[in-house]
Amino acid sequence: MRVAIIGTGLIGASLGLAFRRAESVRTVVGHDADNANLATALTKGALDSATTNLTDAAENADVVVLAVPPSVIERVAEAVVPHMADGAVLTDVGSVKGEVVAAMERAVAGSNVHVVGGHPMAGSHEHGPETAMADMFVGATWLLTPTASTDQAALDRMTALVADVGAQPVVVDPKAHDLLVAVISHVPQLTATTLMTLAAERARKEDARLLLLAGGGFRDATRVAASNPEMWLQICQENSEAIVQVLDEYAARIGQLRMMLHDFDSERLSTMLTDAREARNAMPGKGGVSGQLVELRVVIPDAPGAIADITSTVSSLGINIEDIGIDHAPDGKRGQMRLAVNGFEAAEKAHEALGANGYEVLERAS
Numbered sequence: 001m002r003v004a005i006i007g008t009g010l011i012g013a014s015l016g017l018a019f020r021r022a023e024s025v026r027t028v029v030g031h032d033a034d035n036a037n038l039a040t041a042l043t044k045g046a047l048d049s050a051t052t053n054l055t056d057a058a059e060n061a062d063v064v065v066l067a068v069p070p071s072v073i074e075r076v077a078e079a080v081v082p083h084m085a086d087g088a089v090l091t092d093v094g095s096v097k098g099e100v101v102a103a104m105e106r107a108v109a110g111s112n113v114h115v116v117g118g119h120p121m122a123g124s125h126e127h128g129p130e131t132a133m134a135d136m137f138v139g140a141t142w143l144l145t146p147t148a149s150t151d152q153a154a155l156d157r158m159t160a161l162v163a164d165v166g167a168q169p170v171v172v173d174p175k176a177h178d179l180l181v182a183v184i185s186h187v188p189q190l191t192a193t194t195l196m197t198l199a200a201e202r203a204r205k206e207d208a209r210l211l212l213l214a215g216g217g218f219r220d221a222t223r224v225a226a227s228n229p230e231m232w233l234q235i236c237q238e239n240s241e242a243i244v245q246v247l248d249e250y251a252a253r254i255g256q257l258r259m260m261l262h263d264f265d266s267e268r269l270s271t272m273l274t275d276a277r278e279a280r281n282a283m284p285g286k287g288g289v290s291g292q293l294v295e296l297r298v299v300i301p302d303a304p305g306a307i308a309d310i311t312s313t314v315s316s317l318g319i320n321i322e323d324i325g326i327d328h329a330p331d332g333k334r335g336q337m338r339l340a341v342n343g344f345e346a347a348e349k350a351h352e353a354l355g356a357n358g359y360e361v362l363e364r365a366s
């Protein structure tokens with residue numbers, strides 16, 4: 001299969017790297033309006049070939065993936081469709097679907113090109129091809145958003161392609177998609193933004209040391225506040241209706257929480273904290289992991305080879321690291337590495353081996 005990727009930024013280049021390892025993909029051609037991003041994607045090995053001409057990229061492609069910002073999807077779709085092969089599939093990776101899918105369907109009207117909207121639930125707060133990763137979609141959910149007019153064979157083709165890059169395809173209606181992601185992606189981003197702004201302003205006005213005090217909790221809760229503002233402005237604009245609906249509910253819940261604290265209603269507060277804890281612990285982990293994920297927190301010095309020593313100690317036991325992250329201490333001299341492994345037995349073994357190598361380890365179900 002020949003695939004064209006339009007927009008070789010973070011998601012487009014990651015997809016190119018993943019496609020080039022996928023069995024069903026023979027050739028990956030890329031185009032980007034920014035020549036530097038196109039060249040970086042090519043150098044990173046995300047593309048078999050690159051072209052600065054948009055319509056050349058779409059020529060003879062079996063699948064064209066639009067990995068551009070949501071606001072330009074319609075314009076780019078209109079430009080590529082007349083050049084696409086008979087029966088080809090036009091898809092996208094945009095974070096919003098209702099309006100975007102409708103725009104792509106308008107662009108294919110009268111042609112024999114089939115639209116299947118898509119949205120990988122994986123990414124990062126970074127942007128651009130420099131931080132692209134071949135494994136970005138492994139184990140991630142990939143939402144596919146057919147409509148009443150979607151061709152079943154095109155949906156089947158996209159389902160197989162998504163599975164071929166290691167993701168889990170999930171079919172959902174475009175409007176329903178927008179409300180779902182408002183809850184689990186868009187409002188969380190705005191919450192992180194609000195929290196970060198609050199802390200940064202207090203640090204500026206009251207105590208400059210405030211942000212130095214931040215531990216893993218604040219860092220985890222605000223990571224996505226470092227995302228690309230231009231992209232989020234577009235996401236907010238395109239999904240404002242659903243976001244406002246969820247923000248209203250969120251604001252009402254914050255109001256209830258405030259009242260519980262004001263009146264110190266320990267019973268209701270305790271119920272809320274307990275329910276949230278249970279829901280968080282029951283959250284499905286990384287796709288493909290059938291057992292209980294257990295997190296090991298390992299204190300690491302800021303020294304060459306420390307990360308490699310920890311990961312090789314665990315992998316030499318034949319234990320797969322399912323997830324990994326590092327929280328840096330504000331002084332930059334130490335940090336905590338978070339490793340998730342599958343099951344308590346594996347966690348015990350890894351814990352013991354790391355302890356024997358002199359590392360301080362904390363273990364908990366994740």
Ligand SMILES: NC(=O)c1ccc[n+]([C@@H]2O[C@H](COP(=O)([O-])OP(=O)(O)OC[C@H]3O[C@@H](n4cnc5c(N)ncnc54)[C@H](O)[C@@H]3O)[C@@H](O)[C@H]2O)c1
Pocket residue numbers: 006007008009010011012031032033034037067068069070072076093094095096119120121122123124125126127128129231
């Ligand atoms: N970043 C994430 O975590 C994430 C996750 C899932 C989906 N998405 C979606 O993926 C899409 C791309 O996001 P990204 O994070 O890769 O952004 P990015 O900024 O890294 O990449 C976008 C690329 O599109 C290019 N581009 C812009 N206008 C263009 C045009 N008219 N023609 C050709 N190329 C053009 C840019 O030069 C850039 O290289 C967006 O629709 C976003 O909503 C992002």
Ligand SMILES: O=C(O)C(=O)C[C@]1(C(=O)O)C=C[C@@H](O)C=C1
Pocket residue numbers: 094095120121122123124125184185186224
């Ligand atoms: O930063 C990350 O880890 C993300 O995966 C980003 C994230 C998300 O909210 O989950 C952000 C927007 C995209 O549409 C999909 C993914």
